[in-house]
Amino acid sequence: MDKKNSFLKRFRLPAGLFFVALILPLVVSEFWVHVFTEIIILGLFAAAFNLIFGYMGQLSFGQAAYYGIGAYTTGLLMVKLQWPIFVCLPVSMITAGLGALILGYFCVKLRGIYFAILTMAFGQFVFFIIFQWYSFTGGDNGLQGINPPMWLFKANAYYYFSLAVVTIGMVLLYFITESPFGYTLKAIRDNTERTEFIGINVQRYMLINFVISGMFCGLAGALWGPFNRSVAPDLCSWQNSGHPVFMAVMGGPHHFLGPMIGSVIFTFLNAFVTGFTEYWPLVSGLVMIIVVLLMPGGLFGIIKSKGYFETKAVVLEGNNPGDTGDKKNE
C-alpha cells in the first residue's frame, strides 16, 4: 500500500504533464499543436544533452552535431531510398551514436573548458562537412521533400507520434539515469578523482554516456526532419547547440524533467515573441542573463522539489557528502 502510494507520489509531475500533453490537441488550435510538437522534440534533445551536463558535469557545446546527423540520416533515407519512418528512427540513432563514438573518443580525454571547446569545434566540423558536401547533402540548400507517411501527415497525428517516441525516449533515459550506470555518472560529476580511486574507468563511462546522449540527440533530430518537411545544415550550428544548454539551465539541470520544462518555456517564448518583434536575439539574450544570474538551478531549482527526479545522490537526509552548506549544486 505504502509502495503504491509513494510510487504515485513520485511520478505525479510527469504523469500530470503527460496527461496535459495527451489532451492538448483537443483544446488548442493547430498552430499550437505545431508549437507543442516542436517543444517535445527539442525537450528530448535537451534531456539527452543533459545526460552529459547535469548528470556528468561537463558542458558540451556541440550536441547539435548529433541532432543534425540524426536529422540528415532520416532525411536522406526517406528522400533517396524511401525507407519507412519506423526504420529511419532507429537507424538515425545508430548513425548519431557512431558519430558520437568517433568524436567523443577524443572529447572525453578533456575536461572543463577544453571539453567544451573541442565539442564546439567538432560541431562546426560536422556543420561544414554537411554544408560543403553539396552533392550528397544538398549543402546550404538543405534537403526538401522529407514527407512523413500519409497517416502522419496531419499535425495532430504527427504530434501524437512524436509524443509516443519522445515519451519512450524519456522513459529509457530515465531508466539509464536511475541505473547503477547513472549513479556512477553522478559520482563522476561530483568528484572525478575519488571515482577513479574506487576503480571506475572514468573515460570509458564518459564515452558510453557521450554515445548514449548522441543517440538520443539523433532520435530528436530524426523526428524533426519529417516534421519540418526539410532539413538544413543550420541544425548543426553552434548556435543550435546553445539551445539545449539554455533549456537545461532554465528548467534546472539537476532534475530529470528540467530540460523538458526548459524547452516548454523557451519554445513558447520564441513563438510568442517572434509574433510581434524582430528583436528575438535581444529578448532571448536578456532572458538568458536573468535566468543565469537570478535563477541558478533553473525553474526546478526555485521550486526545490526535493525527492523526485533529483539527480544528486542522496544518501541520508541532511547528511550528504559535499554538503558544506554551499548551495551551488542544488
Add this chain to the structure above:
Amino acid sequence: MEFTFLFSQFMSGLTYGLMLFLVASGLSLIFGVMNILNFAHATFWLIGAYICFTFWSLMEAHQFALWVSIPLAALATAAFGWVCEVVLIKRIYKRELHEQLLITYAMALILGDLIKIIWGPTDRLIVRPPIIQQPLHLFGAPIDSYFIFVILIGFTVAIGLWWFLKYTKYGHIVKAAVFSREMVGALGIPIPKIYTWVFTLGIFIAGLAGGVQSAIGSVTLGMDTNIIIQAFCVVVIGGFGSLMGTLVGSLIVGEVFSFAILYWPDGAMVLIFVITAAILIVRPWGLFGTPLRA
C-alpha cells in the same frame, strides 16, 4: 607556381592572420587572466567597426578622417566595454563555466541586436582616402596598400602588448595573474580592478581591430558570428593567455586558409577545425600555453 604569385598569397594570408590576431589577442588576454571565454568579443569588434564608420562619416570631407576615426573608435568601444564589465561581467567571475559561457553568449546576442537597432541593416562603406587607393608593388606582386597599415598595426599591438607585459609594473601583475590569481590577491593587489582594466584593454584592442577592418570591406551585420569561431580556433591553437601563441596561431590560420582556398577551396574551413581539434587532443593548452591552466 611563380614566386610573385606565392608571395601575393602569402601577403594576403599575413594580413588576414594579423586581423585575426587583433581580434583574438584581446580574447586570449581576457581568458588568460580571468578565465572567461568572451563569446561577445567579435561583437565588440563589430561595434568598433560601426563606431569608426560613424566617426568617419562625420569627418568625411577631410583626408585624415579615417586615421582619426580608428583610434577614436577604439577608445569609444573600450569605454563601452568598461561599462559592460562593471555592469555584467563582474558578476560572473566566480560562476560556473556554463554560466559564464551563457552570459557572454547572451551578451553577444544583445549587442548584436543593439547594433541593428542603432545602425540599421544597411551596409556601411567607408571611402578610402587617396593615399591607400592605389596598390603597392612588392617583388612584382601588387599588394593592397592598406594592408601595409594593417600589418603595421598588427605588429605594433603585438610589440606593445609584449613590452607592456614584460617591462611595466602593470604588465607584470597581469602576467602573474595568469599564473596565479590567488597569489596576486594575497599580495594585496585589488583583483577586481585588474580584471576591469584587463577586460577594457582587451575590448580596446577589439575596437581598434574593428576600426581597422571598417576600411577593408563593407561593414555589415553578422560579421561577428562569422569571425568569433575563427578567433576561438586561433586562441586554442596558440594557447590561452599567451601572446606569442595568439600571434603564431593567427598566422597559421591565416596562411592555411589563404593557401587552402587555392588547392582545396571546399575544405579550407574544415581544415582549420581539424587543426584546432588536433591541437586540443594532443596538446590542449595550445602551442604556447601553459599546462598549469586546466
Add this chain to the structure above:
Amino acid sequence: MKSKKVFIGVFVLLMIGVFCIGSVQAADPYNLGVALGFTGTGTLYSKDQMEGIQVAVDEINAKGGFLGKYPVKIFQQDTQTKPDVGVRTVKDLILRDKVRAVINDYSSAVAVAVKPICREYKVIHIAAISNSENITKINYSPYTFQVVPNSYMQAKAASYAVAQLAQKKGWKEYVTLASDYEWGRSTQEEVVTDLKKVAPFLKVKKELWPKLGETQFASFVTSIMSMKPDFVYACLASKDNVTFTEQAKPYGFFDKIPYVGSMQSVTELITEAKTMPRGLVAISRAPFFAHMDVPMMANFVKNYRAKYNGKYPSDWAVMGYDAVYALKQGVEKAGSIDNDKVKDAMKGLSVDLTRGKLQFRPIDNQLRCSSYVGIVRDDPKYPFPILAELIEIKAADSERPEAEIVAARQAEKK
C-alpha cells in the same frame, strides 16, 4: 512548497489558456503574409520589398481592397534567412494569422523549404526576391509563383551579353568567381553551360568558390590577378560582391581585368554610388529606369518616392509591388478570394505590371519577365549611377525550353 507547485501548475495552465484563445481573424480582410529575411544577409532587400508591398497595398486599399470589398491586411514575419525558421514562421502566418498568400523569401533555400508547406495548406506562395530556378523547375507546386527572372534566365541573359562582348573584344579565357551557395552554384553552372553553347571559343581557366559571407577576399584577388584571365565572371552574393570590390580596387583589379556578371540591383547602385567602379558589366532583375515609359512604373515610382522621402525604389520594391498586383489580378480573374480558384486563375495569366504586360508561364508559374544587362555609368537624371547601354533580354530569349523542364521533372520522379 506545495503551494508553489500548485501555483506553477496553474500558471502553466493559464499560459496555455491565454495562447489557446489566440487571435481569431475575421473573414473579411484579405490576410497577406510577408515572410522575408529581415535579419541576416538579406535584411536590406527584404526591407525594400516590404516598402514596395506597402505602397501596393495602400493603393489597393484606397479603392476598397481586392475586388473592391476585401481590404488587404499585412502580417509580417522574419524568417531570419533560415529554412527551418522560415517554415515555422510561414506555418505561424498560415495557422494563426490565416493568411491566404505569402510573399517569401530572400533566400532560395527558404523559399524551397516553404513551398511544400504552402502546398499542403493551399496557400498562394509568391517568390519575389530569391530566384533559384529550383523554386519553379522541379517539385512543381500549383500554389507557388515566381515574379523574379530566375537564375537560369539571368545566367542566359548574361551569357548572351557576354558572348557579344567576347566576340567584340577577342576574349578567350575566363575565371569564375561564385559564392558557394544555392544561387551562386546554380547561376555559375548555367553560365558555364550557356557560354559553351553561344561562345564555344571561350575556356574556363579556373573556378573559385568563396564561401557565402566571405570577408577576406585578398587571396582570391591575388590569385585571379596572377592567372591573368581575359575576364572574370562573377556570381557573388550582393554583400560579398561589395566586399570583393572594395578589396580588389586597391590592387588596380578593375583596371586590369574586366569584371562581368555581378548583379547590381538598384540597391547597390544607390548604396555604393560613391565607390562602385564605373564600367562594370552588370546584370539586374527589375531596374525601374528600364521601364519609366510604362505608366504603371512611373506611377509607382512617384508614389514610392512620395512615401519614402524621395528614395528611388530598388528592384526588390518593384517586384514586391508587382507581386501584390499580380495577386490582385489573379483574384479579379477568379472573381473570388478562394485560393484554389485564385491559383487556377493565375496559371497562365497575363498580368499588367510595372515591367509591362507579362504572362505566367503555365508549365512552371514563372513570370515571363526580362533580365537587364548594362554598363555602370553616371546619369545626370539620378543621384546614383545606372546601367547604361541597357540591353533588355526578354523571357522568350532566356527562359529554359519546356522540353528540358519536362525532362528534369521526369528525372526527379525516379
